Amino acid sequence: APWIQRRWRLGRVLPVLHWLYALALVGFALAPGVVGLALVEAGFLFVDQVYDVNWDSYRLALIPDALRGRVLGASSLLPRSFVPLGLALAGVLIQRIGAGPALVTLAGGLALMAVAVMLNPHVRQAPPLAAVRAE
Numbered sequence: 001a002p003w004i005q006r007r008w009r010l011g012r013v014l015p016v017l018h019w020l021y022a023l024a025l026v027g028f029a030l031a032p033g034v035v036g037l038a039l040v041e042a043g044f045l046f047v048d049q050v051y052d053v054n055w056d057s058y059r060l061a062l063i064p065d066a067l068r069g070r071v072l073g074a075s076s077l078l079p080r081s082f083v084p085l086g087l088a089l090a091g092v093l094i095q096r097i098g099a100g101p102a103l104v105t106l107a108g109g110l111a112l113m114a115v116a117v118m119l120n121p122h123v124r125q126a127p128p129l130a131a132v133r134a135e
Helices: 002-007 010-030 033-062 065-097 099-119 129-134
Strands: none
Touching (some): 002 033, 033 129
16 A cells, blocks of 8 residues: 555545445355455455555545544544444345345446546545655
């Protein structure tokens, strides 16, 4: 993750990682057997760590020390609140249409999110992390 941080701006890293998340869900649907699932999961976890390091480093560089706890608490409340709803939706989809189609459907949702990230001008024009840290 730090290697990627030094070479790519956040505006390039985040869209790529969002597309990799969507591809991972398709990979889960197509993986042949347990070994295939394990390889897809390993790739997913790698992408997740790279995403977390890049995004969290950027946010922490922007937030003043005195506000860090409040801002991080507020900014994680809503996304973490949706995790149980997302798991419930995934379970309902799996029951109704099967695991493979449900994963492809959820990957479509992640692809829409990747497009939204790509089109967001704030993400595209985000300055490099080194410039943010220097401020």
